[in-house]
C-alpha cells in the first residue's frame with residue numbers, strides 16, 4: 001500500500017496557502033468598500049483550518065523524499081482537491097454558484113483553462129474577479145513547478161527527455177525542488193509585474209492591469225469583463241501577445257538567461273518552431289481576411305496576432321468574434337489550440353516538442369520501410385532520443401486524440417449540439433478557454449450547460465492540464481497494489 | 483536507381499485487364515439497347531492498346547521477384563494510373579465528365595470510397611453504372627491482394643504482424659502471390675454471387691442485384707440510384723448488413739474456413755472486437771432514437787443496423803438522412819467510420835487491429851510509469867508483439883490523424899464550409915463515401931466542389947486506401963536514391 005500521509009501533509013500545506021491567499025481579495029473588497037470581503041475571510045478561516053488539520057494529522061510521515069507513486073497521487077490530488085476550496089468564496093458569496101459551477105470555475109482557474117460559468121462578470125465584487133485571476137496565477141505557477149520537477153521523473157508523455165535539465169535522482173525531489181522553485185517563482189513574479197506595468201502604461205486601470213497580468217502570465221485567460229480583451233483594443237493587444245508568447249516559452253531558458261546565457265533560449269528548437277508556426281498561422285489568416293473581407297492591413301494584423309497568440313498559447317482571451325473570420329481562419333485557430341506552447345511553461349495542449357518528436361518518429365518509420373537494415377536514430381536538438389521517449393510521446397499524442405474523441409461523444413451524450421460538444425471538448429482537454437455553439441451565452445459562459453457536461457469538462461481540464469497519463473495511471477488497480 | 487520496368491510491365495498488364503473489363507458494360511449497354519455501348523468499346527481499344535504497349539516496352543525486365551522499392555512504386559502507381567483509364571468511358575460518353583470529375587469518380591471507385599461527382603445517377607446508361615460498380619469490385623479485390631501480399635512485406639503501419647500468415651521471404655512474392663490470389667478471388671467471387679442471389683431473392687431486379695452485390699462486397703457503396711440504398715428499404719437492409727460485415731472481415735479466415743477450419747475466424751480478436759464494437763454502436767443509437775424520437779423498435783433496429791454497419795465497414799450506402807438522427811447518433815457514426823473493419827478485407831480506415839494494439843501500447847506506457855523496471859510485453863492474439871510492429875501501428879495512427887487534420891485545413895482553403903471540409907476529409911481519407919454540408923447536392927454528390935477540392939480528395943482517397951505510408955514514402959528523395 002502507498003503511504004498517503006506525505007501526500008496529505010503537502011496538500012494540507014497547499015490548502016492552507018490557498019486559504020491565506022484569500023485574504024488578498026478580502027483586503028481588496030474591503031478597500032473598494034464591498035461588504036463581500038467577509039465572504040473571503042470566512043472562506044479563508046475554513047480553508048486554513050482544514051488545511052492545517054490535514055497537515056497536522058499527517059505530519060509524522062514527513063520525509064524529504066517522495067516515491068514515484070506518491071508523486072503521482074500528489075499531482076492529481078492537488079488539482080482535484082484545491083478547486084474545492086477555491087470554489088468556497090464563490091459559493092458562500094456572490095455570484096452564489098452551486099457546487100457544480102463553483103468547482104468548475106475554480107478548476108478552470110487552477111488549470112489555467114479560463115472557461116467561465118458566470119454570465120455577468122462586470123457586476124461581480126472586485127474581490128471575486130481578483131480571486132479568479134489569482135487562481136489562474138497560482139495554477140500557472142503550480143504547473144510550471146510540476147512540469148519542471150515532477151513530470152520528468154514521472155516520465156509522463158516523454159517528459160523524461162527534459163530530466164537532465166531538472167533532476168537526476170528521484171530521492172532528491174524535495175530539496176532540489178526548493179532551489180528550482182525559487183528561481184522559477186522569481187521569474188514568474190518578475191514577468192507578471194513587467195506585464196502589469198506595461199498594461200498600466202498603456203492606460204489600463206490598476207485593477208484591470210493586475211487582473212489581466214495575472215491571467216496573461218498564466219496563459220489562463222480569465223477577464224473581469226464580459227467582453228474579455230475586446231475592452232482593450234489597440235496597443236494592449238500587442239503587449240498581451242508578447243507576454244502570452246513569453247508565458248508559453250520554456251521557463252528553464254529564462255532561468256538560464258538570468259544567469260547571463262541567452263543562447264539556449266534562442267537555440268531551443270521548441271521556441272523556434274513555436275514562433276515560426278505562430279508566424280505562419282498569423283500570415284495565413286491575415287492574408288485570408290484581407291482578401292476575403294477587404295480588411296485593411298494594420299488593424300487586421302493586430303487583431304489576428306492577438307487572437308492567434310491567444311489561442312496558440314492556450315490563453316483564450318478574445319478580442320473579436322473569430323467565428324466571423326470565415327471557415328479557414330477558424331479552422332487554423334482550432335488547430336493552433338491543438339498544438340500549444342513549449343514545455344515547462346504555463347501553456348497546455350499537446351505542445352510543440354511532442355509534434356517535433358512525432359514528425360521525426362513518423363519520418364523514421366517511413367524511412368525504415370525502404371531501408372529496414374539501416375540503424376535510424378531519431379534526433380532532437382542535436383541529441384539522439386532514446387526509444388522510450390519516442391514511444392512515450394507517440395502514445396501521448398494517440399491518447400490525447402482518443403480522449404478528445406471520447407470526450408466529444410460523452411459531451412454529446414449530455415445533450416449538447418455537435419459544434420458545442422466539439423469546441424467544449426477542445427477547450428477543456430487543451431485548457432484553452434473559449435467554446436462556441438448555441439448553448440454558449442452571449443459572454444461566452446457555459447452556465448447553461450447541463451451539470452453532467454460541466455463535471456465532464458472539469459475532469460477533462462484536470463486530465464488535460466496534468467498531461468493525461470499522470471491522472472489516468474491512478475485508474476489502474478495495479479497502481480495501488482505495487 | 484530503381485528499375486521501373488517490372489513495375490511498368492505489371493501495370494501495363496493491369497491496364498489491359500481493365501480495358502478488357504470495359505467490354506462487360508459495353509455488352510450490357512448493347513443488350514439494353516443503349517447506343518452508349520460504343521463508348522466502352524472505344525475506351526477498351528484505347529486502354530488495351532496503351533496497356534499492351536507499356537507491357538511490351540518493359541517486357542525484357544520481367545523477373546519473378548520485385549524488390550521492396552519496386553513493390554512500393556507498384557502499389558502507388560496502380561492506384562494513380564488505373565483511374566485515368568477507368569475515367570475514359572465517363573469522359574468520352576455520358577455523363578461527359580471533365581478530367582477532374584472523371585478521375586475523381588474512377589479513383590472513388592478503385593479505392594472503394596464511393597463518393598460521387600455525378601448528380602443524376604438514375605438517368606445514366608446502365609453500362610456506366612455497371613462500370614462504376616465494376617471499378618469498385620476490382621478495387622476491392624485489388625486491395626485484398628495488396629493487403630495480403632504486399633503490405634506485410636512492406637511493413638506498412640504494423641502490417642508485418644500478419645506476415646507469417648502470408649509470405650515469409652520477399653523473393654517469393656510473385657510465385658506465391660498466384661496461389662493466394664487464386665484462393666482469394668474464389669472467395670470474393672463466391673461471396674459476390676451469394677450476395678447477388680440474396681438480393682434477387684429479396685426482390686431486386688437483376689441489374690440492381692448485380693450492381694449492389696459488386697459494391698457491397700467491395701465495401702464501395704456506389705449505387706445506381708440517387709436515393710442510394712433507400713430504394714430498397716426492408717429486408718435488403720439486413721441482407722446488405724450481413725454481406726458488408728463479411729466483406730470487412732479478414733479474408734484469410736475465409737480461406738481457412740474453406741479448408742474446414744472455422745475456429746480461426748471465431749477466435750480472431752479483430753473479428754470479435756469488430757462485431758462487439760458495431761453491436762455497441764447499434765445499441766447506443768437504437769436506444770437514443772427510441773427515447774429521443776419515440777421511434778418504434780423494429781424499424782429503428784433495421785435502419786440503425788444498416789447505417790451503422792455501412793459506416794463502420796466504410797461502405798457508405800445510405801438508407802436514411804442520418805443527420806436527422808440527432809447529434810449523438812451522428813457523432814457515433816463519424817467515430818465508427820474512423821475505426822473501420824479488419825485487415826485483409828475490403829474495409830478501410832484505421833482498422834480494428836490497430837486500435838487493439840494502440841490501446842495495449844497506451845496501457846503499457848501507463849503501466850511503465852509506476853513500474854519502470856518491470857519488463858512489459860505487449861500481447862495480441864496470444865502472441866507477444868515486437869516493438870517494431872507497435873511503433874509502426876502507433877506512428878500510423880498519428881500520421882492518420884495528422885493527415886486528416888491537414889486535409890481539413892487544405893479543403894477549407896479551397897473555400898468549403900467547415901462542416902463540408904470535415905466530412906469530406908473524413909470520407910476521403912477513410913474511404914467511406916458520404917459527406918454532409920451546404921455544398922453537397924441533393925443526391926449526396928460533390929459535383930459543386932471546386933476542382934482543387936476534388937483533386938485533394940482524389941489524392942486523399944489514394945493515400946488512405948494504400949495505408950498512407952506506402953504512398954508517402956515515395957515523397958522522400960532518399961527513397962529514389964537507395
Ligand SMILES: [K+]
Nearest residue numbers: 113314315432
Ligand atoms: K487558457
Ligand SMILES: [K+]
Nearest residue numbers: 595796797914
Ligand atoms: K466506401
